[in-house]
Amino acid sequence: MDPLAAIGVAGNIITFIDFSYKIFKGIDEVLTTATGMTQANENLSHLAKDFRSVTEDLVSDIIPRTENEKQLCHLATECRTLASRIIQVLESLKLGDDKSAWQGMKVKFQSKKKEKEVESLERQLKGYQSELLIHLQVMFRYLRATKSVGL
DSSP, rough: OHHHHHHHHHHHHHHHHHHHHHHHHHHHHHHHHHSSSSSHHHHHHHHHHHHOOOOOOHHHHHHOSSSSHHHHHHHHHHHHHHHHHHHHHHTTSSHHHHHHHHHHHHHHHHHHHHHHHHHHHHHHHHHHHHHHHHHHHHHHHHHHHHHHHOO
């Protein structure tokens, strides 16, 4: 066999072994977690559920009077919608009642297939989080200024 061809074959074998290892490791991860999803998806799901809860409380607790408060409520509504979308996507990447290796492999492949979509949704959520913090800081600054003037 030609030396270059042998190097190419060896490289392909190493790539296949690496890919297989990652798949089997992912299957094991899915099968051993209590939620039936990868650790990264489990963490994001928890974050999205918390974010949805906080934004629901924010919208229900604030009566928008100023332009900033109106924008804050609108942003919180968008955040809640995005968090619900993330939860929906992650629930589809969850192991069902049948905790077999085959089901684990299906979940791992689906997770890999939707990885870019999940990453995009996570980036959007972090962007919303930053915007919410800015609006809350402006609102608290305004409240502090009105209290100091009123004293």
